[in-house]
Amino acid sequence: MSTVVSQRNKKNHRLIAWLLVTVVVMFAFCFAMVPLYEKICNEIGLLGKTTNQRVRVSNFSSEDLTRSIEVDMVSHVSTQIHWDFYPLTTKVNVHPGQVKRVDFYAKNRDDKTIVSKTVFSVTPSIAAPYVKKAECFTFKPQTLAAGAITTLPTIFFIDKDLPKSVTKISLSYALFDTNAK
Amino acid sequence: MMSENTTHTADHHDHHHGHGPIAWMSRWLFTTNHKDIGTLYLWFSFAMFLFAGSLAMLIRAELFQPGQQLVDHNLFNELTTMHGLIMVFGAVMPAFVGLANWMLPMMLGAPDMALPRMNNWSFWLLPFAFTILISTTFMEGGGPNFGWTFYAPLSTTFAPKSTDFFIFAVHLMGISSVMGAINIIVTIFNLRTPSMRMIDMPIFVWSWLITAFLLIAVMPVLAGAVTMVLMDRHFGTSFFSAHGGGDPVLFQHIFWFFGHPEVYIMILPAFGIVSEIIPTFARKPLFGRVSMIYAISAIAFLSFIVWAHHMFAVGMPVAATQFFMYSTMIIAVPTGVKIFNWVSTLWKGSITFEPPMLFALAFVVLFTIGGFSGLMLAIVPVDFQYHDTYFVVAHFHYVLVSGAVFAIMAAAYYWLPKWTGYMYSHTLAKFHFWLSMIGMNLTFFPMHFLGLAGMPRRIPDYALQFADFNKIVSIGGFLFGASQLLFLYIVIQTARGRFGIKATPEVWEGAAPHGFEWTLDSPPPHHSFTTPPVFVRPAHH
Numbered sequence: 001m002s003t004v005v006s007q008r009n010k011k012n013h014r015l016i017a018w019l020l021v022t023v024v025v026m027f028a029f030c031f032a033m034v035p036l037y038e039k040i041c042n043e044i045g046l047l048g049k050t051t052n053q054r055v056r057v058s059n060f061s062s063e064d065l066t067r068s069i070e071v072d073m074v075s076h077v078s079t080q081i082h083w084d085f086y087p088l089t090t091k092v093n094v095h096p097g098q099v100k101r102v103d104f105y106a107k108n109r110d111d112k113t114i115v116s117k118t119v120f121s122v123t124p125s126i127a128a129p130y131v132k133k134a135e136c137f138t139f140k141p142q143t144l145a146a147g148a149i150t151t152l153p154t155i156f157f158i159d160k161d162l163p164k165s166v167t168k169i170s171l172s173y174a175l176f177d178t179n180a181k
Numbered sequence: 182m183m184s185e186n187t188t189h190t191a192d193h194h195d196h197h198h199g200h201g202p203i204a205w206m207s208r209w210l211f212t213t214n215h216k217d218i219g220t221l222y223l224w225f226s227f228a229m230f231l232f233a234g235s236l237a238m239l240i241r242a243e244l245f246q247p248g249q250q251l252v253d254h255n256l257f258n259e260l261t262t263m264h265g266l267i268m269v270f271g272a273v274m275p276a277f278v279g280l281a282n283w284m285l286p287m288m289l290g291a292p293d294m295a296l297p298r299m300n301n302w303s304f305w306l307l308p309f310a311f312t313i314l315i316s317t318t319f320m321e322g323g324g325p326n327f328g329w330t331f332y333a334p335l336s337t338t339f340a341p342k343s344t345d346f347f348i349f350a351v352h353l354m355g356i357s358s359v360m361g362a363i364n365i366i367v368t369i370f371n372l373r374t375p376s377m378r379m380i381d382m383p384i385f386v387w388s389w390l391i392t393a394f395l396l397i398a399v400m401p402v403l404a405g406a407v408t409m410v411l412m413d414r415h416f417g418t419s420f421f422s423a424h425g426g427g428d429p430v431l432f433q434h435i436f437w438f439f440g441h442p443e444v445y446i447m448i449l450p451a452f453g454i455v456s457e458i459i460p461t462f463a464r465k466p467l468f469g470r471v472s473m474i475y476a477i478s479a480i481a482f483l484s485f486i487v488w489a490h491h492m493f494a495v496g497m498p499v500a501a502t503q504f505f506m507y508s509t510m511i512i513a514v515p516t517g518v519k520i521f522n523w524v525s526t527l528w529k530g531s532i533t534f535e536p537p538m539l540f541a542l543a544f545v546v547l548f549t550i551g552g553f554s555g556l557m558l559a560i561v562p563v564d565f566q567y568h569d570t571y572f573v574v575a576h577f578h579y580v581l582v583s584g585a586v587f588a589i590m591a592a593a594y595y596w597l598p599k600w601t602g603y604m605y606s607h608t609l610a611k612f613h614f615w616l617s618m619i620g621m622n623l624t625f626f627p628m629h630f631l632g633l634a635g636m637p638r639r640i641p642d643y644a645l646q647f648a649d650f651n652k653i654v655s656i657g658g659f660l661f662g663a664s665q666l667l668f669l670y671i672v673i674q675t676a677r678g679r680f681g682i683k684a685t686p687e688v689w690e691g692a693a694p695h696g697f698e699w700t701l702d703s704p705p706p707h708h709s710f711t712t713p714p715v716f717v718r719p720a721h722h
Contacts, residue, residue, distance in 0.1 A: 012367050015366065015371065026397070026398055026401035033431070033434065034409075034420060080424075178425070
């Protein structure tokens, strides 16, 4: 009789082990969703996210003069950072392939040095993969001493493969304090 | 095969017959018996149902007329949050686990659950978890006020300090649920009487098997989500905050990846209960038994690929909205199969309307209404209008109150005579049914209109044009709430045998062929089956 019992216990333990493995795998999967989501968003431009990486301009030298795209520059400032931050030009018209530079004004109104980070996104999100940047202050954190003022450049162009349906694009720059809770 | 269990539990049995408060307490604290633990789960969930229900009464009192009456805005947010959290994790889920504890061993011809010691632990975590959760209300800064969905950054940057207690409580609930699910799966696979094949199992057992797998798959995801919230709050990570490179929308994806299977965790056992009750009172075998099992499995599978329909308004590519819209609508197919099977079971049956049957029939009708409003919400352009309005509140209360809660009440009325050995007063129970039925519809039906007219959910005040419907809703709510005290009275008096009617082993005329539980005495012996019973396949197979 005891062999029957130990056999059943063995069967129970094997099943419990498998179920516990599933629990651990699903817990890990929850954390795996973080890089997975990042990758999916960047690849397909979900929520207007882009890979936000430097692109060499020389590869795209010719312009598509048949089209003109209105590009709106939008800035957001987190409530937790005491900076003035806005684009010096809020609206530009560009031909696809045309390289454009827009400067942002930034002033640290805080009484200490602040390291800021800007999150870049594109609306409509369908246009996100076609916005290319040769240079941008969002590539790395920006440091400003107390009271300091600076001009932050962004140099971009719109890929000529941009779908014909898109005539207007908004580029959003959201400024955050890297030390904020 | 069963001798080990009988000898070892016979010892326990002797302890149970001590006297005095210490003996009484240790009996319930240390019990490993599936019926005791089932009873504990059911009483606990009943207590939580009444508590979270009284929070809903406060919400309805505040919304009885426009303007601020009873509670300030933060307390209102706490009330909606606590009501949701406690109803989901404290009332509905433990009630189903309690029913599983009571019924599974009896339905499978087993002496007890497979892992009785763990069973004890998974119950006793719950009172502690909910004491911690409820105690946050009295802490500095108040309790959780961000809704049961605890979206970041409401639960991270802008949350009260007590959120850490909320996180710990959710962890405890998660551990409890996962252990309960493991116990159920092991019991079903390893303690089923040898002559019963998987396909022979009652539909309630099948629905719980599939639910248990859902629990094991998604409770760890919830645990991960609250862990990330905790890390964002205290350990300098930025899972959900943009300044560190994270994304608050990610929270919603993770939460609803858990959340959608979770809402099916709260309805699949209800499907199982109704599939047990309707055949008994229609005096016919369940129509389309096997298709019922396939339908539950299909619904469970689909629950993993529809989560983003909760977030259409957040923004996503059109292709993604199309995918989530159509995958959501496909769920109507297996659900339709189930409704069709229940109605076909009734077709040409010899139907009687005992209290459990009344609740089961109300379930079929009202759950279908909730299903239809769900289909409306699945339509992307329409959802942009309905999102975060009372239409959503109406929808999920139709599937959770007249769905899950009515099914639990049906189960209580169906099996209470089996559990206690006493029948209740059918007149009182039917009175309770009609009060609940009228109260429930009076509460939640006008919410559809309020939502379509644009009243937002989770807001303590509203525009004047919503005043009349809100008054009706509040009156309905008070009626529904008060009538549950009658339910409490009926359950207590039945357990004490005060209605004076002994229940036979079969309890319901013609119930015997519908499951092993009706072959046992009422109340059943402490260890349900000490020798495995022989399953006889019905002739019509």
